[in-house]
Amino acid sequence: MGILNRATFAGGIHPPENKEFTQSCPIEPMPLPAQLTVPLSQHLGAPCKPVVGKKEAVKAGQLIGSSDAFVSAPVHSPADGTVKDIALVPHPVIGRTLAVIIDVDRENANPKQPCCERFDENFNPRKWTIEQICTAVHRAGIVGMGGAGFPTRVKIEPNPSMPKEILVINGCECEPFITCDYRVMLEWTWQVLAGIRLAARAAEVGRVIIGIEDNKPDAIEVFRQAIASCPEGENIQIVAVKTKYPQGGERQLIKSVLKKTVPAGSIPPTIGVCVLNVATCAAIAEAVALGTPLTHRVISVTGRAIGRPGNYYVPIGISAKDTIEHCGGLTETAAKVVLGGPMMGFAIADMSTPLTKTSGALTFLTRKEVTEARFRRRQTPCIRCGRCLSACPENLNPTKIAHAVKAGRGDLAQRYYMTACTECGCCSYVCPANIEITGYIKTGKLQLARANKKV
């Protein structure tokens, strides 16, 4: 594909990639910490109820929380140990959440190792029925690991009212700094491919498209070769998409690879598309083939303000503090700890915050980066330059929405289609007046949700 017609979408930005900190670091299993704090709400949908009691002994992989709601995913213990407490803990996104706190039996428990060597080109997804795959995915508690955390079972299982035609696999990883998906694609290629084929089988789709940003040529090449030697390879296509933020947003990726637009305020299944992240596919393969629940994931610990950046295979529920300690501690210049990437991640203040199934990274920004970027500079009035309009991948008018929210006019914000915003942060990134446009829009959405609840 030529430079001029590279698959992409309109709008977006080109922030410095900063992937060099961790892109060449192989995935490394992290030793078990003394304590794990496993949140009972790590996904969209209903939170889980604990099914274990205080002082109860738990085994690695044992179910510790579940819910009967359709849109939900169970949680499991990542290691052997005893339940110390079930208490409210800080959660980066929703503030506070109930969590199962486990004292890890470090003398007898070994950290879990990646299982990628169990998969190769001879993997046969037809050994399992569609129902078996869906049940295994649900039981393993798999949720979208790219960030949103939508329960994967709901996404892939056959739905007669919205039949799926195409499965799009998201290997873009457009956020600056983060490299966990890149390493998973390079090192766990066969496992990811097995997961893709299982998901394609469960969703009954004829076509699979893997979208990878063109700043990862080796990942594209590894997948090309793997697909060439894989039995169902002819149905799987790889598209090198333009390196641009937010290419990995599912609406943007669908636009790039299919030239189709998901209706505003709607979800991909309405146009027959299912989007899965590569790490989620790896989890699907493990859950179906080996029956292992989702208790570990790969994260990038990255940035200029951390001693030993790298890609780590961590137990879910490890605290930011334990992760920092294992990775050589913060440097003197550390000013901001972000759970996730710098564009959409959440800045955390409490280092006891646990990592969840959706945390792809811990990014550590220095005082210099923080001040240079925006935060020390004063917010000045909007000069109506229109940069946010050009950068918005959803073709919205971010400044008008932000001003409406600021003025307490939710109705006006709605007239400017506030709910179509994906909160990618491009508007705030380009704003010369340092207005927290995305922040205002998020606030407006929260206010709207609260107002709707009251009615």
Next chain:
Amino acid sequence: MLSKITVSPAPHIGQPLSTQRVMLDVLIGLAPAIAASMYFFRWYAATVIAVCVAGCLLGEWVCNLLRRRPSSLSDLSAVVTGVILALSLPPAVPLWVAAMGGVFAIVIVKMLFGGLGSNIFNPAMASRAFLTASFGVLMTTWTTPATLDAKMGQVAIANTSATTQATPLAWAKMALKGQAPSKEVSKLAIPSFWGQEGGCLGETSAAALLIGGLYLLVRRTITWHIPAAVLVSAGAVAAIGWLIKPDAYVSPALHLAGGGLMLCAFFIATDPVTAPLTKKGMLLFGAGVGILIMLIRLLGQYPEGVMYAVLIMNAFTPLIDRLCRLTPAGGRPNV
């Protein structure tokens, strides 16, 4: 180790860009025109620019003081207003008029409407309109560029004064009334482009304005939409007139190079505060400015129409913004 951790909403990184930097870029873009005005009008230019900028800064400082707001002098927007106002004034304008113009632009046109980002009209143009209405004669006395012989030879009509001279556009108006040969007047296009003609401080050299405008485009301080729409629409109207009646109307080249068209296209109409937000709106706005300029020049009483064209289109900006509202990708959301 966790003594000072910042928490703020995402995104946590940003482009190294500020309002101050945007304004600084505009000033850099204006530098060639400032240099040209100093070359052609010597100390007149330097003092008028200095006085206008001082007037603007004074107005801004006093208003901040009265409104008990933090000082906004450092965002440089007042300096930009001052320079643009000065460049649109005649070189021999009395300094007290220039100072009054600077204060009026900031206090009345900008601050009374709520300060930076809230004004409806372009401060420099509204202030110039005020000065024209109040001091008509002073605002239309044109000094000959210092680099030229005062006795202009190109057009065979004697100047009334040795130190003042009609601008190319005034000649064009005379040609329209049959008082000057339009073919001869059209030849003024080339000296107008380089700046060897009378006119306002910054309007004389179209070349210098073009260089500055290109700088703004390269720096992406402005987009191409407004300048292109202004120049194309003005050129088109001028060409139509010229093709229909070449005896009365001067060539489009003179209209593009003469007067304040270049200054308007790149620096005045592109003022983000008073121009529409969307690309489509910018094209519409620019086309409106270009057409109005030419209608005033060709059919109106005044030889030059930049000021009123910009002010009229500024008034239409909210309507244009409403007309060109964006639809979100994938149509209207269902919630």
